[in-house]
Amino acid sequence: MMIFPHAPESAHLTGTNGKPLTHIWPNCSLLILFFEKTNFVFSLYLLLEENMTPDSPLLHPIKIGPLVLKNRIAVAPMTRISATEDGVATEDMQRYYARFAKGGFGLIITEGTYPDLSYSQGYLYQPGIANEQQAEAWRPVVNAVHEAGAKIVLQLMHAGALSQGNRWKEGSIGPSAVQPKGEQLAFYRGAGAYAMPREITLDEISQLTQDFATAAKRAQHAGFDGVEIHGANGYILDQFLTDYTNQRTDRYGGSTENRVRLLVEVARAVRAMVGADYTVGMRISQGKVNDYVHKWANGQADAQIIFQQLAAAGVDYLHTTEHEAQAAAFGTTNSDGGTLAGYAKHFGRVPVIANGKLGSPEAANAILADGKADIIALGKTALANRDWPQRAANRQPLEEFDFAVLQPLAHIKPSEL
DSSP states (O other): EESSSOOOTTOBBBTTSOBBBBOOTOOOOOOOOEEETTTEEEEEEEOTTTTTTTTTTGOOOOOOOTTSSSSSSOOOOOOOOOTTTOOOOHHHHHHHHHHHTTOOSEEEEEEEEOOOOOOOOTTOOOOOOOSSSHHHHHHHHHHHHHHHTTTEEEEOOOEEEEOOOSSOOOOOOEEESSSOBBBBOOGGOOOOOOOOOOEEOOHHHHHHHHHHHHHHHHHHHHOSSEEEEEOOSSHHHHHHHHHTTTTOOSSSSSHHHTTHHHHHHHHHHHHHHHHHSEEEEEEEEEETTTTTTTOOOOTTTHHHHHHHHHHHHTTTTEEESSSSSOSSSTTTTTSSOOOHHHHHHIHHHHHHHHEOOOSSSHHHHHHHTHHHHHHEEEEEHHHHOOOOHHHHHHTOOOOOOOOOGGOOOOOOOOGGG
16 A cells, blocks of 8 residues: 655646546645556545545644644634623524534634723623623533534633723723724724723732633533633733833833733743643734724734744634735835734744635635644634635635624624534
8 A cells, every 4th residue: 555645737637436536626735546466457546525626625624732623724713702791601692603513613712701890891781700700601502513513612802002992990901091093983882982991900900810820710610622812902901012002111111022021921820820731822913903004113022922932822723814925924125024823824833823814715824835824714704604625625605794794783693603
């Protein structure tokens, strides 16, 4: 028996059913060629269903930390404001997440979930994991996803200055008293400008770090397969990382090394709380929900500092999100033209999840085949195609995303269940 990583382009091949395997892609993986001495007939056996794409990196299993995924297709975190007023996960959420699992996704990353009953909540009817009641309400969600054959990671999110609805506290906090850009998001029950945040104190920073760690432990006890720390999209950890929202003059402000410090401390605290045998990730972006075009001032040099320090802090993976994952992250004057996911992979040297316009199987396969990412995460495309992995494997057409599903509010609709 001989194993060939690629099928010869000139070969005329037939399957076990006698039909030509003309649909096999050039980079077909794992073809086993048996040589029968009796009649010198070569018989080709394809170790996947013939209507799938056996060369697709998307279909390969992968390990991130101790967590093994059946494929490299994830559901990106998307805020759906469908919990109770007190942040308790609902049956609608259970059915919503289970549908993605039944559709073949290997990994589901939950919507951002607030870790404390202080200033972390960002949106009314957002789920939390700040107490035992909230944590236990997630257990049926986890069980439903597991029963359908997928893994599920909880995203921990502190909104900071971008909070536009908090059941527990009035006002908001941020690294500095800087007015956030833009306006609140209407489909998350917001209106008008963001409130001016109060500058967080050093004691509150210590408490925030501990709250992330304690919430991670609750997620572990609730059965989640891992946690993802939300360090992206303009929320509080990203506010510390961003030069214009962080005007501090202490050890958390100024240089890139100082501005990434809180992200590193949170990652270390979470790792210490959940132990070495539990998956911990970090989501990172340049753009924000209120500032889509922001770029790191020092480009590639900033990427090196940020990704190296986060990896050294003990995260098992980095999750980058950009408007377009395959586009150059920075200009030509401060980088060599690489993508943000590519820099995370190069400097972080841990598995990377990429998000951003990867909804076509061709784009998704390409970024994995190029070695710039290890897993792809789908947002709007997943909402339109909850069975995207099955459609992609069977080469079925994909549905276009309809923004009506998020209007007038972004809560889960009956049609999604």
